[in-house]
Amino acid sequence: MASTTDYLITGADVVGSGAADILVRDGRIAEIGTGLDVPSGIERVDADGLVALPGLVDLHTHLREPGREDAETIRTGSAAAAAGGFTAVFAMANTNPVTDTAEAAERIAELGERVGLVDVHPVGAVTKSLAGEELAELGLMARSRAQVRVFSDDGKCVHDARLMRRALEYVKAFDGVVTQHAQDPLLADGSACCHEGEVSGRLGLPGWPGVAEEVIVARDVMLARHTGSRVHIAHASTAGTVEVLRWAKSLGIDVTAEVTPHHLMLETDLLAGYDPVFKVNPPLRPAEDIEAVREALADGTIDAVATDHAPHARHDKEHAFADAAFGMLGLEQALAVLHTTMVEPGRMTWAQVAEATSARPARIARLTSQGGGLVAGAPANITLFDPAVTNVVDREESKSLSRNNPWHGHTLKGAVAATFLRGRRTFANGEVHQ
Ligand SMILES: NC(=O)N[C@@H](CC(=O)O)C(=O)O
Ligand SMILES: [Zn+2]
Numbered sequence: 072m073a074s075t076t077d078y079l080i081t082g083a084d085v086v087g088s089g090a091a092d093i094l095v096r097d098g099r100i101a102e103i104g105t106g107l108d109v110p111s112g113i114e115r116v117d118a119d120g121l122v123a124l125p126g127l128v129d130l131h132t133h134l135r136e137p138g139r140e141d142a143e144t145i146r147t148g149s150a151a152a153a154a155g156g157f158t159a160v161f162a163m164a165n166t167n168p169v170t171d172t173a174e175a176a177e178r179i180a181e182l183g184e185r186v187g188l189v190d191v192h193p194v195g196a197v198t199k200s201l202a203g204e205e206l207a208e209l210g211l212m213a214r215s216r217a218q219v220r221v222f223s224d225d226g227k228c229v230h231d232a233r234l235m236r237r238a239l240e241y242v243k244a245f246d247g248v249v250t251q252h253a254q255d256p257l258l259a260d261g262s263a264c265c266h267e268g269e270v271s272g273r274l275g276l277p278g279w280p281g282v283a284e285e286v287i288v289a290r291d292v293m294l295a296r297h298t299g300s301r302v303h304i305a306h307a308s309t310a311g312t313v314e315v316l317r318w319a320k321s322l323g324i325d326v327t328a329e330v331t332p333h334h335l336m337l338e339t340d341l342l343a344g345y346d347p348v349f350k351v352n353p354p355l356r357p358a359e360d361i362e363a364v365r366e367a368l369a370d371g372t373i374d375a376v377a378t379d380h381a382p383h384a385r386h387d388k389e390h391a392f393a394d395a396a397f398g399m400l401g402l403e404q405a406l407a408v409l410h411t412t413m414v415e416p417g418r419m420t421w422a423q424v425a426e427a428t429s430a431r432p433a434r435i436a437r438l439t440s441q442g443g444g445l446v447a448g449a450p451a452n453i454t455l456f457d458p459a460v461t462n463v464v465d466r467e468e469s470k471s472l473s474r475n476n477p478w479h480g481h482t483l484k485g486a487v488a489a490t491f492l493r494g495r496r497t498f499a500n501g502e503v504h505q
């Protein structure tokens with residue numbers, strides 16, 4: 072365990088107040104202001120030129136434990152999260168065994184607690200074994216010590232409309248939310264691996280049309296309206312999805328959505344070299360879609376940024392493109408990507424970034440322990456970001472066990488300088504502090 076030192080963080084641009092200093096005592100923000108005194112016995116953290124954000128909350132992380140500890144463990148995934156400025160992550164249910172029981176959910180929460188680098192909240196499966204046939208123990212998971220509120224078959228779409236309707240009805244009882252991996256399995260089957268369009272034709276890769284996502288989003292917002300329940304759209308990736316979300320929200324339908332760092336920045340064209348690192352579900356999209364999701368994030372139509380951090384072992388990724396596993400890393404570069412694509416070009420303020428990465432994801436998950444922002448009295452979950460450095464990403468520097476990092480060799484502006492979880496410094500100077 073890291074020590075419970077008290078800190079005075081000085082000279083930062085503190086999101087929300089614009090003030091300079093944050094006094095951290097006993098795990099809480101004791102005071103925010105300018106020119107605060109350094110009480111004795113307190114470590115001073117010089118944050119001159121850094122931005123102070125509330126700890127990031129990731130609604131969509133794959134930690135792979137149990138079952139694929141060769142790709143990631145709760146420990147290594149938590150380390151990558153801390154290095155990325157996260158203080159809470161939601162661990163997707165597509166592990167082996169699947170998180171579809173109260174015991175499985177409690178076990179993940181416990182392992183996360185034991186590591187202690189980030190709060191690990193299990194996502195519960197919607198259907199048993201993600202098989203799409205019968206509902207999992209949603210109520211038992213909700214009432215368990217893990218207090219599951221987010222349910223998803225992510226990796227698979229809940230394709231049966233009747234099951235989706237029942238899941239939405241069920242989670243209403245405890246104010247839960249169903250996160251949908253929107254992929255109509257007939258319009259985009261398991262072999263579909265490249266955005267359907269000019270590039271898929273040229274490369275001879277099976278196409279994954281945007282409409283396979285959009286029809287499910289359209290259906291599910293109608294089911295949310297019908298049931299009066301909450302649906303959340305995972306990894307929204309197309310302009311058509313944005314149109315549906317905008318329309319549904321204008322009607323007051325309780326729908327929220329997330330976008331990944333990769334769908335904010337990386338284009339379909341990257342597939343031209345057939346490098347499987349760029350193989351992901353949903354696929355990388357063309358420039359028009361990227362522009363649409365950027366605009367939607369900036370105007371709040373897309374509520375949150377979520378990483379869909381999806382580590383894969385080399386022997387699952389290093390295949391011909393068509394045979395490689397879907398998914399890419401995301402935790403460690405998420406904030407730098409947001410800075411590069413949205414903040415630097417003047418499309419989002421840091422306050423908006425804090426909404427999209429902390430306050431809104433916490434609200435969507437009904438997480439009350441985080442997401443409250445940087446205010447006196449709140450738990451000291453703080454991320455310090457240095458916007459001035461320019462980084463060429465090196466996948467070998469990752470805290471993740473896996474190396475399927477799509478940003479490898481890319482130049483990103485800015486880097487996480489330090490992360491504090493309830494006043495404990497979990498990451499600083501490139502090192503994770505257990
Ligand atoms: N995104 C991916 O391409 N893969 C994810 C599953 C998912 O998020 O759909 C994985 O578990 O590897
Ligand atoms: Zn998914």
Ligand SMILES: [Zn+2]
Nearest residue numbers: 163225226379
């Ligand atoms: Zn996922």
